[in-house]
Amino acid sequence: MNSSQDFQTALRSATRRQHLRLAARIARSALPMASVVAVAGMVLAMVSPQLFADSARVIILLLALALLALVSFPLKRRLSPSQAAKALDHDLQLPDSALAWVQLPNSGKWRDSLQAETLERLRAASSPPLSSEKKTLTFAGILILTLLLGGWIWIPSVPRVAAPATETANLTALDEVLEDWTTFVEENPNPAGEEIKQAAEALELALQDREAKRSDLLVRIATVEDRIEANLSSMDSLQSLLPALAEALSAAVDPSRSPSSPPPTTSEALEKMAAQLPADFTANNASELEELARQMSEAGHTALAEALRELAIASDGKQAQSAIDKLAQTLSDAEALADAKQMMELAQMQLAAAKEGTSGDAKGGLSLLPKLSELGNPGIGAGSDPDFPESTAVRNLDAAPLLAPINSASQSTGEARVQVLPAAEGLQESPARAPSNTAATEGPLSEEAIIPENLPVVHRATVRRYFEAIRPKIETP
Amino acid sequence: MNPSDPSFATEFREKIRKLETEVGKVIVGQDKVLEEVIIAIVAGGHVLLEGVPGLGKTMLVRSLASALDLSFQRIQFTPDLMPADLLGTNILVEEAGSHPRFEFSPGPVFCNLLLGDEINRATPKTQSALLEAMQEHSVTIGGKTRPLERPFFVLATQNPLEMEGTYPLPEAQLDRFFFKLRVGYPDRTAFEEILRRTTEPNTTTIQSAFNGTELNELGDFAKAVPVPPEIRSRAADLVMATHPETSSASASVKKFVRYGASPRAGQALLLASKIRALLQGRFHVASEDLLAFALPALRHRVLLNFEAQADGIDADVLISEICEEKSKAWTSI
Numbered sequence: 001m002n003s004s005q006d007f008q009t010a011l012r013s014a015t016r017r018q019h020l021r022l023a024a025r026i027a028r029s030a031l032p033m034a035s036v037v038a039v040a041g042m043v044l045a046m047v048s049p050q051l052f053a054d055s056a057r058v059i060i061l062l063l064a065l066a067l068l069a070l071v072s073f074p075l076k077r078r079l080s081p082s083q084a085a086k087a088l089d090h091d092l093q094l095p096d097s098a099l100a101w102v103q104l105p106n107s108g109k110w111r112d113s114l115q116a117e118t119l120e121r122l123r124a125a126s127s128p129p130l131s132s133e134k135k136t137l138t139f140a141g142i143l144i145l146t147l148l149l150g151g152w153i154w155i156p157s158v159p160r161v162a163a164p165a166t167e168t169a170n171l172t173a174l175d176e177v178l179e180d181w182t183t184f185v186e187e188n189p190n191p192a193g194e195e196i197k198q199a200a201e202a203l204e205l206a207l208q209d210r211e212a213k214r215s216d217l218l219v220r221i222a223t224v225e226d227r228i229e230a231n232l233s234s235m236d237s238l239q240s241l242l243p244a245l246a247e248a249l250s251a252a253v254d255p256s257r258s259p260s261s262p263p264p265t266t267s268e269a270l271e272k273m274a275a276q277l278p279a280d281f282t283a284n285n286a287s288e289l290e291e292l293a294r295q296m297s298e299a300g301h302t303a304l305a306e307a308l309r310e311l312a313i314a315s316d317g318k319q320a321q322s323a324i325d326k327l328a329q330t331l332s333d334a335e336a337l338a339d340a341k342q343m344m345e346l347a348q349m350q351l352a353a354a355k356e357g358t359s360g361d362a363k364g365g366l367s368l369l370p371k372l373s374e375l376g377n378p379g380i381g382a383g384s385d386p387d388f389p390e391s392t393a394v395r396n397l398d399a400a401p402l403l404a405p406i407n408s409a410s411q412s413t414g415e416a417r418v419q420v421l422p423a424a425e426g427l428q429e430s431p432a433r434a435p436s437n438t439a440a441t442e443g444p445l446s447e448e449a450i451i452p453e454n455l456p457v458v459h460r461a462t463v464r465r466y467f468e469a470i471r472p473k474i475e476t477p
Numbered sequence: 478m479n480p481s482d483p484s485f486a487t488e489f490r491e492k493i494r495k496l497e498t499e500v501g502k503v504i505v506g507q508d509k510v511l512e513e514v515i516i517a518i519v520a521g522g523h524v525l526l527e528g529v530p531g532l533g534k535t536m537l538v539r540s541l542a543s544a545l546d547l548s549f550q551r552i553q554f555t556p557d558l559m560p561a562d563l564l565g566t567n568i569l570v571e572e573a574g575s576h577p578r579f580e581f582s583p584g585p586v587f588c589n590l591l592l593g594d595e596i597n598r599a600t601p602k603t604q605s606a607l608l609e610a611m612q613e614h615s616v617t618i619g620g621k622t623r624p625l626e627r628p629f630f631v632l633a634t635q636n637p638l639e640m641e642g643t644y645p646l647p648e649a650q651l652d653r654f655f656f657k658l659r660v661g662y663p664d665r666t667a668f669e670e671i672l673r674r675t676t677e678p679n680t681t682t683i684q685s686a687f688n689g690t691e692l693n694e695l696g697d698f699a700k701a702v703p704v705p706p707e708i709r710s711r712a713a714d715l716v717m718a719t720h721p722e723t724s725s726a727s728a729s730v731k732k733f734v735r736y737g738a739s740p741r742a743g744q745a746l747l748l749a750s751k752i753r754a755l756l757q758g759r760f761h762v763a764s765e766d767l768l769a770f771a772l773p774a775l776r777h778r779v780l781l782n783f784e785a786q787a788d789g790i791d792a793d794v795l796i797s798e799i800c801e802e803k804s805k806a807w808t809s810i
Contacts, residue, residue, distance in 0.1 A: 018810060082707065083810050090808055096708060100761035103705035110703050113483040113760040 007101060007115075010122050014088035014098075015079050024133035027071045027140035034067050035143065064144050071140055092125035094118070178203065181347065196231065196344075199224040221351050228344045228351075235338050237299035241292070242266050245308075248292050249273050249327075252283045252311065270328050274321070281320040286312040303330040480701035489698055489755050493519070496686035499544040503683060504537050505674065506667025510658050513749075513773055514541065514632070516756075519695050520748040522655020523611050523631040525596070525646075525777060532660045533671075534634040538592045545692060546685035547589035547628070554599035556642065560606035564616050581618065586610050589626060589689055593633035597643040604646055607631060611653040628689050628696075648736075648780060655745050656770075657777035702751035704762045709747065711807055712767050716743045718799045719779050727802060729795055733785035738778035745774040764807050771800050 038060060079087065085098035097118040104111055178200045185197040203220040249269035254276070264272065283289055289312035297305035307330055310323035479485060493515060500511055510526070514537065517524045526534045535551075542549035552563060565584030571577040585591065586607070596604060610616050611631055615624045633654070636643060651657070663671065674681075687695075704712075717723050720737030721730050730737075750766030757766075772793055779792045 079810070086808070086810050090810070095757070095759060095763035095765055096705065096761070097759070097763075099707060100703070100705045100763075103707055104703050104761065108703075109481060110483050110701065110760055113486070114703070117758070117760055 006119060011084045011088055014091050015084045017091055018087035020133050023071050024136040028136050030067055030070050031140055034063050037063055067144055094121055097121055196227045199227050225351050228348055232344055234300055235341050238301055238334055241295060244292060248285060248288050251285045266331055270324060274324055277317050277320055279317040281314060281317040283312050480698045483760055485698055486755050489695055492687050493756060496544050499683050499686050500540045502681045503540040504533055505670045506663025510660055513656055513658050516749050516752045517655040518630055519699060519752050520655060521696050525654040525657040526634045526660055528660030534660055535594055538632040540683055542590045543683040544686045546688045549590045550585035550588040551592040551594060552585050553594045554596045556598060556600060558599045558603045560603050563606050564618055567619050586616060587625060589628055591631045593631055595636060596633040597635040597646055601644055601647055604650055608650055628692055651777045652739050652741055654777060656773035658773055699752045699755060702754055704747060708762050711764055712743050712746045715767055715771060715803055719775060729798055733781055733790050733795060734779055735782040736780040738775045742774050742778045746770055768800050768804060771796055
């Protein structure tokens, strides 16, 4: 190896050391600031996960990347020969020997003497230790890795942090739903609703008990779900039988009724039957009523089946009137429960979500789901519009879904604004307002709803997301 | 000594060391001053030595003259000293059988080594008589220019300016001094040695280290030392930093300096640096050489303003600040 190669090797080594030194210097300057910002971001994310979840993630990512870029930038920097020579002189405490080697003309005796002298100095000198730089860079590396990997655990979307937070949010939302439910059952008393209410109260008690085991909660939720499932299936079967029941009741008092005439509702049929009931009443279609009673009995509607059988075998008006009263009472109970059908369907979804949240697998919170009162059960629970027209059991059972466009009067009251667009599958007519107009007013309306409300800061983002979730989507043609 | 052959560097060092040793036989405790004086002489420059009386300034110069085997003249500058006393004059010579004629009688300036003792006690007129001799190495008297013998050096001493009966040297003459050296008090050990040597029988004799011709050769050889472009740039940088009108001047320089150093300062810096490099066993000039000679080469060339004088600011302080600042800047990559 000749002298020039020795010198070039020393230059390369000095360049590497210079890079390392620069990187360490930058890391040393940047680390305190990065650490402070990272810790602040983590604390904020822990204090209020819902508010700072996204910002903490962005801050940590940007911080780690910026630090990485800053520290790695000098490693990519190319040094000119003079700069490398200066670095070598600096490292080995040479009196500008390397600089003179690089800058002086490459010929002549003085140059030869200079090279000999420089090589002698190079061999005699020992490279300075870079322990402090290495320590700094190691520390920077650990911090970057911590930010990128370890620091991630502080981010609220990570299961370790997210699950308890989401669970709490879910249970809070479920609590609100159960309150709505209880109110509804109190206003619309019926045996089935009462059962559900009792199950719901048990669940609420379990929710309030923070010490309760997660498995207990799951069992209670499952119990409520079973009750709701049973009621829903019962309501479905009853609804499928109601047209036939109305037809049979009409035919029982009016055999001349034309089959092509519009079908009456059950209540209309019962009212008409009670009005036209002769003293010597005998059912004209006893066999049909018997068959219907059998179907009702098979579907689990024993009270209705019993009343129908009484009507089928009634031999006078008095017995028939008694059967009709039982029928009306039973139907009234069933219709009252039917009012809660939509609520029960929604409650099913909410309970399923709550169950997922409770088991720690929730992807989203219950709070994202629309509340009962906003989905066709006006007058129930917080956030409903008091001016919304009351529905009746019969209309809910037999008629098309109720559509109530928002007007300026209704918008001015209540905590939340509710608008049900007349959809094409509803009244078979065009909407009162174009979807684009609705969407345009939805944003300001939701803002208007949130701003004056005394919402806890923690829930404000949730409420906002709720409004965004229910905002009508505009499909571009 | 062939300037193109660096192998003479060892001989160069040996001769200089021998000179230092010979002068060191007499001068004690002024090693740094001695080295700087020798470097200035090898570079062909004049030296202004400043210090209170009794520190061996005159003795230093006399010893150097002895060690260099040069013709030596000493002038005691006084307020009534006239230029003719310094340079010489035409005198009327009357010889039998011939008409009286003027004949030039050379003054003490016609020598190799001129000691101007207490130069600031003479009037500016007399002080300025040395200007031509110092720069052009010649003297013009009666319309006739007479060259001085080479080598020619002026080693002047002066008392601090604050002392009574002194005249500050004009800037033009100050600029012609290669170095201005401040002679300080020796340390205790050196002081005891001085007492011993001067109060006991003294048998020390100074031997000639080399003669004037060799001195010229040494100077020519030193000039051949290569200077990397960046080091030359740094020398210019250092001198320019004393100029208050430049953008790179520090706040202190802008505030306290009236005029910065002249190009002669840069020349002195580089020439002295070359000699120092050789003495240190190097074949190139380094930044540390420039910094080592910043004070002696710049301090008398930086003209401070009234504010600096009023605040008691010394040029050395400003130059040291500049050196510190530049040193940091030069080492950063």
